[in-house]
């Protein structure tokens with residue numbers, strides 16, 4: 339049975355995280371009556387004892403829908419542009435590797451502030467109601483019903499024309515879908531976890547490091563990164579294996595932690611004077627990849643992390659969730675029924691979610707290991723020559739993923755093909771024996787054959 343889409347339809351969103359709050363604004367502007375049910379208290383008014391100070395990289399796909407919704411200008415005021423990577427190798431000056439053209443940047447933004455901002459904007463819309471401490475618990479797909487529990491544990495029955503599960507990686511709606519026939523589900527934890535540190539402002543009150551880049555300390559099997567915050571601190575994240583010699587379980591005593599930092603991050607010892615107590619007291623969190631199919635059941639839809647949780651190494655989890663919202667709205671323009679819309683959206687989007695999930699895992703290897711590898715640096719140099727020569731249809735993979743709207747699956751396919759061509763190009767000359775002035779000519783000649 340088709341559930342026709344009508345203006346004024348009541349729709350329910352579970353989860354007022356980043357994706358749910360943005361989605362509510364977009365749906366309300368289409369004339370729907372939106373109800374959001376969020377299991378936590380309103381994060382704008384309650385102090386969370388263990389709220390993570392996580393900050394996120396917001397890039398083109400996220401900005402695009404924020405711009406379309408008229409939210410980008412205000413958000414730019416609380417975001418800091420990062421134009422490239424600043425790579426820290428022990429005993430050397432940090433090296434700047436631009437992300438793309440000189441004006442292309444990703445933006446560091448606090449997840450907490452972004453979520454508060456989106457909730458404020460959602461509340462300004464006249465046809466959105468937000469219920470906090472209202473936890474989605476049960477769903478009846480065939481009856482178009484759901485049940486939420488309030489803080490006292492009392493259940494309330496919700497009827498609506500459409501239901502959206504933007505309730506994150508451990509989605510309650512997805513668990514219910516898993517009980518249905520032919521639902522596919524895959525969940526993988528990587529062997530690394532993460533721990534956060536804060537670099538305080540420098541003694542002169544300024545940022546202690548350059549604030550226009552994303553700092554990386556690549557150490558092959560692990561890495562530290564740092565993103566700037568508006569209050570002149572940096573949030574650092576150590577991605578480290580759970581087990582093994584160099585790991586969270588292997589480095590535990592005061593002595594081990596000191597020796598480890600002295601060897602691997604000597605500059606951070608000065609920048610984070612209390613690194614020892616931060617290491618000992620900050621929690622370790624795990625990183626999960628979740629794939630599932632389908633994302634829809636009748637008029638119920640999973641969206642954002644609930645549909646596709648990915649590791650953070652391409653900085654795309656939230657960006658992909660925001661792009662979900664844009665693509666869903668585009669499909670809505672010609673959709674007649676909610677179930678038809680959800681099925682179309684899922685079919686169109688799934689391959690892209692799978693692609694960014696795989697790309698994010700690949701990028702971890704690039705960030706922690708390859709960016710300091712001479713072979714990788716050589717290939718990047720060759721690629722920058724290709725770009726400067728204006729070779730048709732060649733766009734670096736990072737640019738396709740981060741600074742374009744090209745579907746992730748196409749970015750993945752084209753990126754892999756380009757990587758293959760670069761590998762061939764690398765083998766055709768002893769590039770390091772040539773004068774760099776000769777490179778462009780040689781590259782152009784070889785590409786006539788390799789990239790006709």
Ligand SMILES: Cc1cc2nc3c(=O)[nH]c(=O)nc-3n(C[C@H](O)[C@H](O)[C@H](O)COP(=O)(O)OP(=O)(O)OC[C@H]3O[C@@H](n4cnc5c(N)ncnc54)[C@H](O)[C@@H]3O)c2cc1C
Nearest residue numbers: 353355356357377395474505506642643650653655656657
């Ligand atoms: C360390 C780290 C770094 C990251 N860095 C980046 C980055 O640089 N760039 C980027 O794009 N992405 C990044 N991400 C990913 C990004 O944080 C997520 O993709 C994004 O938060 C997903 O948004 P969401 O709204 O789908 O889910 P969430 O943000 O998880 O929100 C889900 C909401 O649903 C609520 N909820 C849960 N269960 C229920 C229930 N039963 N009933 C009602 N409400 C419920 C939760 O309380 C929450 O408010 C990073 C993630 C991590 C862990």
